[in-house]
Amino acid sequence: MFPRAVQPLLKTSLSYFPAVALLGPRQVGKTTLVKTLLNAYSKPVVYLDLEYFADQRKLEQPDLFFQANQDSLVVLDEIQRMPELFPLLRSLIDQYRIPGRFVLLGSASPDLLKNSSETLAGRIIYLELSPLHLLEIQPHYTYREHWLRGGFPDALLAPDDMIWRLWMDSFIQTYVQRDLPDLGLSAPPGTIRKLLTMLAGIQGGQLNYSDLARSLDLSVSTVQFYVSFLENAYLIRRLPPYFVNIGKRLVKAPKVYVRDSGLIHRLTGIDTLNALAGSLLLGGSWEGYVVQQVISRLATDVTPFYYRTQNGAELDLLLVKGGKPVVALEIRYSNAPSLTRGNTQAIMDLSVDQTLVVTPEADGYWLRKDVRVCSVLTVWAVLEEMNVLA
Numbered sequence: 001m002f003p004r005a006v007q008p009l010l011k012t013s014l015s016y017f018p019a020v021a022l023l024g025p026r027q028v029g030k031t032t033l034v035k036t037l038l039n040a041y042s043k044p045v046v047y048l049d050l051e052y053f054a055d056q057r058k059l060e061q062p063d064l065f066f067q068a069n070q071d072s073l074v075v076l077d078e079i080q081r082m083p084e085l086f087p088l089l090r091s092l093i094d095q096y097r098i099p100g101r102f103v104l105l106g107s108a109s110p111d112l113l114k115n116s117s118e119t120l121a122g123r124i125i126y127l128e129l130s131p132l133h134l135l136e137i138q139p140h141y142t143y144r145e146h147w148l149r150g151g152f153p154d155a156l157l158a159p160d161d162m163i164w165r166l167w168m169d170s171f172i173q174t175y176v177q178r179d180l181p182d183l184g185l186s187a188p189p190g191t192i193r194k195l196l197t198m199l200a201g202i203q204g205g206q207l208n209y210s211d212l213a214r215s216l217d218l219s220v221s222t223v224q225f226y227v228s229f230l231e232n233a234y235l236i237r238r239l240p241p242y243f244v245n246i247g248k249r250l251v252k253a254p255k256v257y258v259r260d261s262g263l264i265h266r267l268t269g270i271d272t273l274n275a276l277a278g279s280l281l282l283g284g285s286w287e288g289y290v291v292q293q294v295i296s297r298l299a300t301d302v303t304p305f306y307y308r309t310q311n312g313a314e315l316d317l318l319l320v321k322g323g324k325p326v327v328a329l330e331i332r333y334s335n336a337p338s339l340t341r342g343n344t345q346a347i348m349d350l351s352v353d354q355t356l357v358v359t360p361e362a363d364g365y366w367l368r369k370d371v372r373v374c375s376v377l378t379v380w381a382v383l384e385e386m387n388v389l390a
Contacts, residue, residue, distance in 0.1 A: 002136045002153070004033050005297065005390070006127055011037060014073075014100040017125045018093040021079075021104040021113075024129035025234040025259075026179055027171060029153050030105045031077055033129065043100075044072040050081040059085070066092050070101070079104040080113060080183060090119040097123075108183050109232040128234075130296040131260050132156060135380065143360070143376050147289045148273055150262020161271055168266035172196075175235070185229050191216060195226055199236055200258045200267040203284035204291075204316075207238060207256040227256075235259060239291065242305035242318050242325070244350075251308040257288040264288065286333040290358050290376060291317055294329065294383070302326075302388045313345035315355070319388050327386050328355040329379075335362040337373060347371070356382060 006022075010033070013020045022030050031049075038045045046069050048055040058065055062085060066074065070092070076085070089102060106113060110126055131151025134143055141156065149156050149164055152171065158164035176189045176196070185192070198212060213223045230236045238254040258264045264285055270276050276285065294317060295304050302321045307328070308314040317329040328350065330343055337357045339347075347355050347370065357373045364374045364382075374382055383389050 001029070001032055001036055002132055002140075004029065004129065004136060005133060006129055007033065007037060009390075010034075010127060013125050013127065014103070016099050017123070018097055018099060019089065019102040019104060019120055019124040020100075021106065021110075021124055021126045022129055023106050023109060023113075023126060023234070025131070025152075026107050026175060027152050027154060028129050028131055028234075030129050032153075034075060034103055034105060038073065038075070038103075041073060044069075045075060046072045047075045047077065049077045051078050056082070062088055063092075070096055073100050073103065075103045075105065077105040079106045080108045083113060086113075086119045090123065093120075093123045107179065107233065109234065112183055112229075112232045128296075130234075130292070133296055134293050134376065135297075144273055147261050147286070148265060148270075148276060150260040150265070152260060152262060155262050164262075165266065165271055168262060172263070172266065175233075180229070180233060183229075183233060185226070185233075187226060191218070192226065192230075195223070196230070196235070196258070197267045199227075199230075199256055200264040201281070203257060203264055203281060204255060204287040205284065206251065206253040208253065235263070237292070237295070239304060239306050239317075242307045242320065242350075251310060255306050257291055259288075259292050261285060261289045261292070283333055286360075287316055287331045290329075290331045293376070294319075294379075297380075297383075297389050299388060299390045307346050307350060309346075309349070311345075312342040313349055314342045315346045315350070318350065318352075321388060325350050325352045326388060327383070328352045329358055330355060331358045333360060335359050337362070337367075339367065339371065354386070 010022065022034060024030055048058060050056060093101060132153060134146055137146055155164055155167050158167055176193045180192060195216060198215060209220045209223050213220045216223065231238055237257045237259050239257065240254050241251055268281060270279055276282060298304065302319050305318045305320060306316055307318050315328045316331045318325050319327050337359055355371045356379060357367060357371060358379050359373060359375055361375050362373050364378050367373050
């Protein structure tokens with residue numbers, strides 16, 4: 001197992017909170033991480049996979065089962081299968097409140113697990129496990145291998161390209177035909193597959209619901225619902241624009257990214273680095289890859305945005321802390337980048353102390369006194385200096 005960055009926080013959370021929820025997309029490694037961490041746990045651990053009928057039967061009288069195991073840590077995997085348990089968990093925690101009573105593993109965000117947010121407030125902490133991060137897989141894989149195949153462990157570890165393609169195809173089919181409907185998305189699987197492919201095709205572009213609705217022959221409100229659902233299932237990300245009262249005509253539409261680069265590439269038929277290099281999606285794929293890597297490592301008090309005005313001033317990623325922009329990132333698939341007039345105007349608009357131009361491999365240097373060029377491997381040290389990483 002690759003060491004995961006969230007592991008220390010998970011361990012700390014278990015020492016304080018009665019319930020800890022570890023959420024993220026399917027096949028991202030939640031179960032492996034928790035089982036590995038709890039192998040040396042200080043008290044007994046009971047693991048239930050709520051997709052298995054035998055484990056579901058153990059909870060036919062859930063109050064009796066949990067009371068009989070109140071001195072154990074109970075792990076409930078795929079908790080979205082039995083959301084009716086949440087009110088009971090609240091009652092049990094209030095009766096016997098000790099740290100580390102429950103670990104909940106789920107493939108949906110708290111917005112989809114509405115019962116937990118309503119009934120376990122103050123009793124639970126939510127942690128997110130993203131696909132494998134670049135820093136988690138070094139030195140075993142290069143950034144190019146990671147970028148092409150994505151961060152799902154089984155996909156990245158596939159012994160050859162054919163197995164990678166088969167795994168990704170199975171993942172997409174299962175998610176669209178079974179997992180999303182199980183979470184409550186009542187939409188034709190073919191429509192959702194087509195929507196995901198369309199979103200992959202506009203990776204890093206502005207989200208235009210009307211265009212998507214026309215292409216899918218659906219209402220705008222239906223497309224908005226589907227997109228929100230995909231975001232809450234951790235498959236896509238909407239990056240909001242940054243608004244500030246500077247007298248500019250700002251673009252208001254969010255940008256959209258499919259979170260995992262391997263998923264983008266499989267949806268669009270890209271299966272080699274050479275095919276990626278010749279694709280019109282090259283720039284958008286690289287931007288989405290870097291955005292995912294950065295955002296998945298941000299501290300909880302740092303909020304990501306992008307910045308764009310109707311006059312062409314733009315920056316790909318803006319990190320805001322305490323209501324103030326602290327660092328901007330422009331992402332370029334070039335080792336000899338330059339700033340556009342729009343980039344320069346955006347830097348002036350926002351008055352950020354430092355702008356980073358993130359490239360594949362360029363050695364770090366100052367492009368000008370407030371603009372630093374770095375690579376996808378060296379940007380982390382700079383962001384650490386600026387106190388924006390978790």
